[in-house]
Amino acid sequence: MIQNDNVDVFRTLTWSAGAGCHGGCGQKLYVKEGKLVMVEGDENNPWNQGRACPRVLALKQYVYHPDRITTPLKRVGSRGEGKFEPISWEEAFDTCESKMREIREKHGAESVIFAQGTGRDVGGPISFLAYNYGSPNWCQLGLSGQSCYTPRLGAMKASTGEFAVLDASQFSEKRYEDPEWRPPKTIIVWGQNPPPTCPDGFFGHWVVDCMQRGSRIISIDPRNTWMSTRAKYHLQLRPGTDGALALGMLNIIIREELYDKEFVEKWTYGFDKLSERVKEYPVEKVSRITWVPEQTIVDAARLYATSKPSAIQWGVPIDMCPQGTSVAQAISHLWTVTGNIDIPGGNVIARPAFGVTTYPYTTEELVGLYGQDLVDRLNEKRIGCDTYPMVKGFRGWAQPDMAIDQINSGKPYPVTGAWIQTANILGGQAARARFHYEALKKLDFVAVVDLFHNPTTMALADIVLPAATFAEKDSFRSWWAPMGVIHKKIQVGECKSDWEINFEMARRLSDKKLKWNNPKELFDERLSVAGTTFDEMSKNGPWKMPEDGPFKPYRRHERGLLRRDGKPGFETETGKVELYCKAYEGWGLDPLPYYHEPPQSPVSTPELFEKYPLIMITGARSSMFFHSEHRMIPWLREKNPDPYVEVHPRTAEKFGVYDGEWIYLENDMGRVKRKVRISLRVHPEMVHTLHSWWMPEEKGREPDLFGVWDYQINQLVPGPQHSDSGFGGGQYKTTLVKISRIDRREVDNG
């Protein structure tokens, strides 16, 4: 803590509501007389080194926004009427407890679904409540095919036993000055525009830092982005064809013998089988599939394979192919066959710092926290476990497409309650959003933990519990490195942290007495494996970087630091990186990567393409908003006031629309309003639009629900099309649409 003119300055981490996001950047909170007065980047934090995004800088407007929910609320009108009245925490907890007990007694604990938003610090508390209540049905409800990082993580875990990320020196306190670190000579940025985003434990600007230190970029993106315009090669592929491209690049690298023969021989399994498979993907065929010129594919593959160390930084389009787990497998094989794994400047193995679990992502981590017996017992009822062995074997969540179908059908058992934690399902992630709306309306009881009213609270909530931002809560984080703590510095209304809320509910609902008296004791137990406590971290940190050993790169596979038995190699059945994946084989999946056309495409559905001749890409991040959040924050909304759609000038001419015109994007599932932005950023056969729009300034009650049915683009995104893995395939990048003009009178009438 630093003191200056009665202003106290505190260092903390952001991983939570407020700025939103998956990242754990270090920020300095300036607090005067208990009020937040300013935020700025913490220059001492090695993760972001003093940088801050617009959402962090606008935090004060978020924290003290007049629309914040600051007391618990109970619904007093009918659902959707928008009538709520404040109640005490005691009444809110009592109501939730009695409703959830009633459901458990009548239908079993699995009849309550625990739905969270994206990967920030609610993963810990929501799973804690679900498992203490006795329900295995925790998931990111609405996110079709779990198609955000899960397919990539599943593929890496299955073939390597670990997760790997681009090495931008983030595991070292000295960062770019670490003498062991090398900047990647070439970085493939695959389906991502890192600078405006900090996805999945990765600070987006690190790629720019590497570029400043000499890294060349190969950009694989259907759009022209900041990154692609600075790339040595830009592969502007047709959305959904990433798998074919990866297999084509593997074909070139193997055929031209550009792979790392020593690494392949010593540390991989199944190279011959992979070599046979990639023969099915010659560059001419891949060029036809992807629309990328043959020579560009060849040049990119050669550059990546011959400029060691090289690294790949990838994004959600890979997950959003029906065979997301296979596409991810193919791409990860690129870094394996070129020997770019576990080396400085390559893709390095990333483990939660010190082995501390904050967010039990995998089935394995759930077992670590709750024991094999409980997880096995609950898995008998976990939605998707029987159908998809990979869902059971890898990820500790219910399968979200099956979960909503089950809420709708009541089969094989009824789901009658939901605990929704900072997840605006209707305004945010839900594909076939209307179907989710109709199904969720059938639930007997819905509790929502959130910070603002939104279409989901309005349409569904019986009880709303006000959550805290990162400035108002204690929590902790170990998503890769460093490990860190978030600590409370201000109080807003009666808001509580997600951990406080869920801990109290778990205390009331668990069969057994909890062994901790409060969340802080639980944090201390989890942090004890790192030899520290929450208070110690708050005082000295708030971050801690692992020393050399199992939790810090490099070359751990050679030093016996990856396997449980202490032998050199990787933590897989064969002890090697499996190019032919034994785990996939065991789950009944193709052990080798392959490519299938997207379910909707000019090739797979030519008649549909004739009717809807534009491939819609949606879901890209904006620096102003985190998914469906922040639309009410003045500084941020001013920068991006309207839901726009980027349309190529030739396409605009073809459809007869002009820049700034409100139009409909339309397909058989419905139509959604957008404002045209004529732009060369998109290909003429594609349109790109931001997702998760709703209008906090419009009426909240039914039928308006803050305009969600006018602007929620996921209404056009169809239902599940994932492969046999149960993961991948939410068609957020490949839905076919057309543009229709809006009648002038309709525009004038709003």
Ligand code: SF4
């Ligand atoms: S986007 Fe980056 S800078 Fe902004 S809150 Fe997330 S990690 Fe921090």
